[in-house]
Amino acid sequence: MSQLLTISKKDPHFEKYLMGSFSETERAIPLQSLNVNSESEQVTFQIHKISEIKRPSIFLLSLNLFKVHNFIWVSLPLFLVLSKAFIENEAVDPLLSLFSTLGVLFIYSALSLRNDFQDHLLGRDRILPYRRGNVIQKGWVTANSLKKISHYLLVIGILCGLPAFWSFPLSIGLVGLSTLLSLLFFNHLQGRSKYFLFIESFQFFLFGPLLTLGYHISLGIDYDEEVLFLGFLSGFLYLFSVHIKNFKHILVLSSANFKNTMSFFGFEKSKLILLLWWISFCVFFLYYHYEYASSFITFVFLWYILISSHQIYLILSSLRSPGGSEIIRACRKLHYISLILMSLWIFENIWYILFFLKE
Amino acid sequence: MSLQMKDLKIYDPKDFPAYLPKLNNLYEDLFLGGKGFRAKLIGIMARSLGLPHKTEHLLAQTIEFIHNASLLHDDLVDRSILRRGKVAAWTKYSPEYAVLAGDYLLARVMVNLSQFGNLKLVQLTAEVISDLLEGEWIQDSLVGDFSIELSQLDRVHHLKTASLFKWCLKAPFITIEKNDNSLHTVLEEMGSLLGLLFQRSDDLLDFNIRNTEEKAILGDLKSGYLNSFASFSTKHLKEKEKEKLKLCQNLNDFYHILGGESFFKEKVEEFDKMNGFLIQLYHHHLKTLDGFLSTAEEKTLIKQLEPLTQILYWRKTGS
Numbered sequence: 001m002s003q004l005l006t007i008s009k010k011d012p013h014f015e016k017y018l019m020g021s022f023s024e025t026e027r028a029i030p031l032q033s034l035n036v037n038s039e040s041e042q043v044t045f046q047i048h049k050i051s052e053i054k055r056p057s058i059f060l061l062s063l064n065l066f067k068v069h070n071f072i073w074v075s076l077p078l079f080l081v082l083s084k085a086f087i088e089n090e091a092v093d094p095l096l097s098l099f100s101t102l103g104v105l106f107i108y109s110a111l112s113l114r115n116d117f118q119d120h121l122l123g124r125d126r127i128l129p130y131r132r133g134n135v136i137q138k139g140w141v142t143a144n145s146l147k148k149i150s151h152y153l154l155v156i157g158i159l160c161g162l163p164a165f166w167s168f169p170l171s172i173g174l175v176g177l178s179t180l181l182s183l184l185f186f187n188h189l190q191g192r193s194k195y196f197l198f199i200e201s202f203q204f205f206l207f208g209p210l211l212t213l214g215y216h217i218s219l220g221i222d223y224d225e226e227v228l229f230l231g232f233l234s235g236f237l238y239l240f241s242v243h244i245k246n247f248k249h250i251l252v253l254s255s256a257n258f259k260n261t262m263s264f265f266g267f268e269k270s271k272l273i274l275l276l277w278w279i280s281f282c283v284f285f286l287y288y289h290y291e292y293a294s295s296f297i298t299f300v301f302l303w304y305i306l307i308s309s310h311q312i313y314l315i316l317s318s319l320r321s322p323g324g325s326e327i328i329r330a331c332r333k334l335h336y337i338s339l340i341l342m343s344l345w346i347f348e349n350i351w352y353i354l355f356f357l358k359e
Numbered sequence: 360m361s362l363q364m365k366d367l368k369i370y371d372p373k374d375f376p377a378y379l380p381k382l383n384n385l386y387e388d389l390f391l392g393g394k395g396f397r398a399k400l401i402g403i404m405a406r407s408l409g410l411p412h413k414t415e416h417l418l419a420q421t422i423e424f425i426h427n428a429s430l431l432h433d434d435l436v437d438r439s440i441l442r443r444g445k446v447a448a449w450t451k452y453s454p455e456y457a458v459l460a461g462d463y464l465l466a467r468v469m470v471n472l473s474q475f476g477n478l479k480l481v482q483l484t485a486e487v488i489s490d491l492l493e494g495e496w497i498q499d500s501l502v503g504d505f506s507i508e509l510s511q512l513d514r515v516h517h518l519k520t521a522s523l524f525k526w527c528l529k530a531p532f533i534t535i536e537k538n539d540n541s542l543h544t545v546l547e548e549m550g551s552l553l554g555l556l557f558q559r560s561d562d563l564l565d566f567n568i569r570n571t572e573e574k575a576i577l578g579d580l581k582s583g584y585l586n587s588f589a590s591f592s593t594k595h596l597k598e599k600e601k602e603k604l605k606l607c608q609n610l611n612d613f614y615h616i617l618g619g620e621s622f623f624k625e626k627v628e629e630f631d632k633m634n635g636f637l638i639q640l641y642h643h644h645l646k647t648l649d650g651f652l653s654t655a656e657e658k659t660l661i662k663q664l665e666p667l668t669q670i671l672y673w674r675k676t677g678s
Contacts, residue, residue, distance in 0.1 A: 004643040006548075008541055031640070035547065040540040042548070044640065251497070251514060321500030323514060325507045 009041040017045050018121065020142025025050055027139045036123035037256050043126070053139040064135050065149075066109055073241070074108040076342055077212045077234040081227060083349040085219055087356050092219045099163045100218035104211070106157030107179075111206070113150035114187070117143055127256050128249055164218035175214035182206055196259045200239060208235015229288050236281045240338060243274060248331040251322045271316040274334070278312050285341075297348055304344060308337045369398055369423045374467060385448050385460050389427050392443030397422045397527050400667075404531035407660035414534050417475055421484065422527055424464040429491050429519070431461035436499050437582055441575075480533045487526045494518030503583045505601040509590045513555065516587070521554025528553075542651040545644050549664075552641040556672040559634055562586035567610060568627055569674045580607050591633075592617060592626035638668045 005028065007014045016022040018030065028045035035041050055061070078101060085092050119125045120136050120143045135141045141149075165172045186202040189195040209231030216227045246253060246262040247270050254263040262270045282305040289298040315330045370390035372383045398419035405415035433439070434447040435457050441447060449457035465488060472481045498515045501507055528546040532538070564574040565586055579586040583605065585593070593601055593616075600616060607613050614620045645661055652658045669675045 004640060006545075006644065006647055008544075035544055040544050042541065042544045044548070044643070255514075321497065321504075323497040323511055324501045324504040325511070326504060328508075329506075 003047045006044045019144040021144045103160030110150045110153035171217045204235040207238040267322045400527040403663045428461040428464035490518045490522040516558045520558040521551045524554040525550030549644045560672045562588045
């Protein structure tokens, strides 16, 4: 039988309950709070005995913990860089590339868990519907454990990066330092919504140029403008997905005073921003293909982009309310449109690889 | 609850200019049909906190004015023909008069409160009116949306129904200058829960559950609005099946789309269980509220507020 306990944010024991470190035998699950992200926030916890909480299998727990579906945002740039290296017959040490890949994946897993931890501290998981089913809210893992796991993953990621650092100390050192500073800044600014532009810019770099260039260099290949361009595109597309997610929850996030580009501009202007963002991305994407890919491929993408842009325009212009099921359906469609483009991009590269192998 | 609507004289023709044509008739129709529950809640608070009668009257009048102003506007926005068993004001008089009459009630609220002179009370009231309007704006955009989720509806209900209950709990404390942040946070949580429970219970009436008031069946559904129970119980249906809800004329049609009457009853039980947890949460906050009350008279408030969930959700008649 669970108990209820309400604690103010100002209470000295508040953090212990939020982090889950208040007891060895009990777990405090924060319930939905209406005054989240305010000075006067009070959180009501439901206290359960750990023995009463149904833990899932390790496999299911891992799937939920690491949100495997989000790995596409890291995997895509890595795949594009790796396939480019392969197609251009760059001399890449397989062991080095394996360690570098694992290093990136571990570091980004650590980032993802750290993000969940931050969301829990700030209260986003108490107000956002898709967050309410996360591993902390289900009582499977405490916030404290999540923080520890993210630290371990970060250390493992750095260790995996050591061979690359040993081989190219200056360039990897520079990339590593930039990444570390970005992460520190990002972490520091996370709780301060008014710096949302900086936060989103860091996200662009972390999932874009910093990722592709850093990985490219760790493979032992010299700086390449095309890789920078790839990074720009992947970062741009990643931010598009962030904007879609924030737009979907614009009502909740605005009410709770969580600032981001979507809540800053409001419902009507955000529709325009999303459309323009997509069109801008498509222009850069087509230019990239014009410069570096075949005309045929560029032509195929052009058709997809024209059709999808028109679709996005129709979806957004018919959207009436930030509060109903329409916006969920609209955002789902936008998400699928960008996923299809990513799939085509991956397929394009696989086609190049197969073509190269045939040659 | 000792006070009756007629005792409070929530509506008095003397408050409104007699030279404005039809205004007093419009208000007569509107106010005399109401249960005045929110005014009664003010009465409970006032008695326990020892508020002067004049203050109690002002608060009761304020909340009933705001509530009825929202009803005048709501009926026009929803194009509802009936209100409290009578022809809605916008139909009987005109849409223009209904809007202006609602605006006038809100203006009277501001005049009365500014004369009272408590700035925090004015601030709270302005926030509630703003929330009501925001809720109404969003709700209007949800008409015809048969795939709306319960969590999305709750947001609207927090802005509309719950904000009035929050006001009823907070305003009396503000008038006696008890403005502690932690106290008001607890009152807000309690008000939110009461408002949500009240709304969900009202939504069940639409499906003839505990419908002692004999409210019209499926009124919300026929108006193109999926209420909280409808959203909860139809969550499992595919979009195409949900579209059929628009054609429901009676409960049997609804049972058929849902998957049978026994499935419907299971869903009612699940819904009640879910709200049972909210009731548990409300009683938990009530215990916290006890810690903020200092005198023996104030502490009688806890006993007075205890049965509210029974009255509001389970529709059991209170004293």
